[in-house]
Amino acid sequence: MLETGGAAAAATLGFGVLLATEWVWLVSRADPSPETAAATWAAGTLLVVVGLCAYAYANADENVAPEDGRTSGPAEPGRPYDGLGVPTAVTLTRGFLVAGVAGIAGVAVLGALSPSWAWAAAVGYGVAAALDALDGALARRLDRVSRLGARLDTAVDAFGLVVAPLAGVLLGELAWWYLSVGAARYVFLAGLRLRERADRPTFDLPPRASRRVLAGIQMAVVPLALAPGVFDPWMPLVTGVAAAALLLGFARDWGYVSGRFRREGDGDGDASRTA
Template sequence: MDLERQSKPFTISPWVDLLWGAAFTILWVFVAARLYSSLLPILVLATLLYSGICFAVVAHWPKTKDFGWANRTTLLRASLIIVLVAAAPFIPAFPSTDHALWVYAVGALIALILDGVDGKLARITHSSSRFGARFDMEMDALLILGLCIAVVMSGKAGFWVLALGLMRYLFVAAASALDWLNRPLPESFRRKTICVWQIVTLMVAVLPPTPPMVASLALATALLLLAWSFMTDVYWLYERRFHHQTV
């Protein structure tokens, strides 16, 4: 009996992780509220977004299985990204010397750095999972959307920039109607590179020293690359649609 207890792996309930994730989210909310003077709207938006993460974890992660350090890192990153998205509508317009824009860009940079940390932890601890990969992917998409909103609100570019953040969600919506779009895509260096390029370009565009013309040109390039990448993936899936149906 004692040997069985000693050999049983130590696990932490996912609810514990969700609670400390909520605590970090609230902390970031108060920091953002101090910078942008909009506590209630940011708190409401952050609460709605974090509730979505809680629902996903409860619905798709086994209660008896440890959440893992890779997923915990993604959750920490998610708490920051959620507040960045919630605060994006309150970004001060360009030209502005407000340090809040710099803080926003630094927050996005930290989220980008953590994106590499969770993947490395998953490989080191041999804890890679479909849930973890999807969790990480959705946080990338949410960060990009938040940065798009921040760029629009800062006045560095027009509403067309939102296409960078909405393209992923349009693909998901199309996949709900067209089953062949749900086929797993192979690993792609091209896809990862363009994703990072999007985030970096958006972060640079938010910075006060970046002129609107430079920001718009760089973002237009990112949009063209993203559209090409999505078209490449959709074509790959379309060519294999019948094989997918017969499997």
């Protein structure tokens, strides 16, 4: 069965867009006052924070040690941890930073396009991206690897690559086509679900470290693209190459899960959840 993280993130994004649209209607597309911009940012940020916390609460039973031997801590495989632990707290902090960027996207919809908002988005998402290397390392170091932490990490990564480019497009720092980077994973998962409903076979993805590398490249490129005046002449080329590499990776993976590309010994099975 596919993860519900994609659906939860997509629903949160939909509510965020709805909220921003409502604010646009309220202010009649006039330039927002500082108070209106601040209130919009706070409302959008809070909405995503609530959605993230609700997702964590709904998956609280996943706060257990994995059963694949990735931890040697005090919790036996499959047994619950006491509390979230530092690594998951770091992941939630990353999610809160991404929520702040989502709030900035809402402000940009209102027409607040000052460089200060773009810098705030660049710094906020940049810190969230940098912390991506910390939560997993802490989980392994402290023997607190958990299925909940993995779920949250994937959800935050995927949602961040939706709202940060969206903020960049609205602020005039990124080209609209870069939104395909954030949409790719959700389109991929939707395609898998459609195959399941049509009772068509899906196949496991071969292990490939390049998936994580390609996602990491996007998370490094986006903060630079959001920062006004930083490498601006090079950004169209850099973002184009980065986006093309990621999209080609998804196209290759779709070939594997749909059976167009076959490995020896492949058979009908569950779709991989590593996309």
